[in-house]
Amino acid sequence: MSTEKEVTIYDLARKLNISIATVSRALKDDPVVSKKTKKKIADLALELGYRSNNFARNLRTSRTNTIGVIIPRINSSFMSSVIAGMENVANSEGYNLIISQSSESAEKERVNAATLFNSRVDGLLVSLAYDTDSLAHFEPFTKKKIPLIFFDRTADKTEGTCIQIDNLRAAYEATTHLISQGNTRIVHITATPKRNVYIDRLQGYQQALADQRIAFREDYVIVGNLSQEAGADAAARIMEMKPLPDAVFVANDNCAVGCMTALKQAGIRIPADIAFAGFNNDPVSTVIEPNLTTVNYPGYEMGQIAARSLIDHLNGASSIHSTNTIILRSELIVRESSIRRKTNP
Amino acid sequence: MSTEKEVTIYDLARKLNISIATVSRALKDDPVVSKKTKKKIADLALELGYRSNNFARNLRTSRTNTIGVIIPRINSSFMSSVIAGMENVANSEGYNLIISQSSESAEKERVNAATLFNSRVDGLLVSLAYDTDSLAHFEPFTKKKIPLIFFDRTADKTEGTCIQIDNLRAAYEATTHLISQGNTRIVHITATPKRNVYIDRLQGYQQALADQRIAFREDYVIVGNLSQEAGADAAARIMEMKPLPDAVFVANDNCAVGCMTALKQAGIRIPADIAFAGFNNDPVSTVIEPNLTTVNYPGYEMGQIAARSLIDHLNGASSIHSTNTIILRSELIVRESSIRRKTNP
DNA sequence: TTGTATGCGTTATCAG
């Protein structure tokens, strides 16, 4: 039982005095091979420690059983969950995941796409970088009919499937909630409205204002990169506003936390002076005081669904190659940060 | 410039009336090929959109340019940073990463190892699951001289390289710091001491106590799974202790946060009644109030170094295949949660 | 149900 040289189907065939064709078929569980020979082959394969050579197989079949993933960054709780969900279904379906980060740079995204293309991935799962304008770097994939699925940060007009939540509605609900608590001067902190998620959230915010007959004010929209630091910067700007806004809706919990912390340090009380609502239901939202009202966003599930859709597609299970969009359920979680009138006096 | 059929070296050779051997060599930048023909070939390759077929190459060279990664879970800030660091160097060196999660289960870890073995990864980066006892599932790798590097949660006696921090010293410093603040009844919350990181931290804690002539009490060590919930459970146990402990050293920030929150809800003041120190410098440590004293732990760097070591090894750069351990620098970050005497009265 | 023969696209070993 030496592991020196790799065992091949030739070895199995020789030992059993049968042809490699039969061995190959048996190993693939081809129904055309008799149960008996199958068993013999399987047993010997196990005994000799045979493992199939994927390169040879791939070379023949030109499939890799590998899925490429491009994400802006892996270091948010949300994105980790997404990846975990993808890994979960990919693994159980015999696919491997190759993950690459664009670091929010369109240029790096381009390079990553090229690399994955050369790696001959069977399909691609993408969440776009902040500043990605053109989708030209994905053309090689679409040209070759390699399935492409966008999730979370999706593309406006694309051939591929999109998986996301209803950002507009979620933002609408969050804003409406803030208004229902008696707030009218509501600031919105977000990122450059290039990506659907931020555009839609902004629109939801605007629509909620409009529906409640509150005038939209351009200067109430603060644009940054949604980091904690950006939150602190936004806090500084908010404190300069007169009169002070009475609520803030942030497109991301992490940024909201940065902003809240800065405001608190300046002596502003939350929610008494300014109410807050965030987005993502990041773990920090239950650590910050007061706990942050936010939109729950099923990351793990989104990852699972994205991977599942892609694999179904690869297996020909889903014949639809038309532009279809999957909208996941999301929900507002109301916590202390936005509740104006406390029950205790 | 149709992309219908994949371009191969045969196509290039035919168009230029040269042999595929020359084309192959030129593409590899073999110095034996003349500059002129190299240029011709490179130009045509670009024009025709040639991309090398990795399967064919791998089949010949029996290398995959792929690194397998097994981690307990991807959903902590620390682990995300590690992965990000790995991805960073792997990508720039032309390697792909295949990431799989053990979900803290030794059984799943075994399966993952087998899968990665069959995927013929060139090397393996591993952080062990909580309850992994045996390392037998890594034997196929060591037998085949496939390099294996453990990071963070490393193995005691192994052939492979280990990358970690000095957990004992870090825990010693954290505990000593708590003692220096006047605390003597110090609880330690940790996980089952199977993994080096928890064993070492426990020892550091014990050693610090001993050095300050404080008796070690078995009942002051609370064992759980280090989740936020485990932290809350620990809080309940702490509150039953009489007299109340005056400090807690937790092996993980996230758990510390759960514990602090529960204690605060019960009206216990931090640090006035009980001081806290955590481990990992997770982002939540600067969100929880009071901010948490903790041990900073260079996750991104650890990922980079792990990947770098492995790749160097694969390239034959590091000839050392002996058992060597790389210890990364870590440091105690003192924040409010452990400072007894505030400057303001 | 099984066997034969061929090609997938490279790299490596020769020989020029």
Next chain:
DNA sequence: CTGATAACGCATACAA
């Protein structure tokens, strides 16, 4: 410096 050719391990069309 270049060319011819043999592997690498597998899947499959075709034949039996």
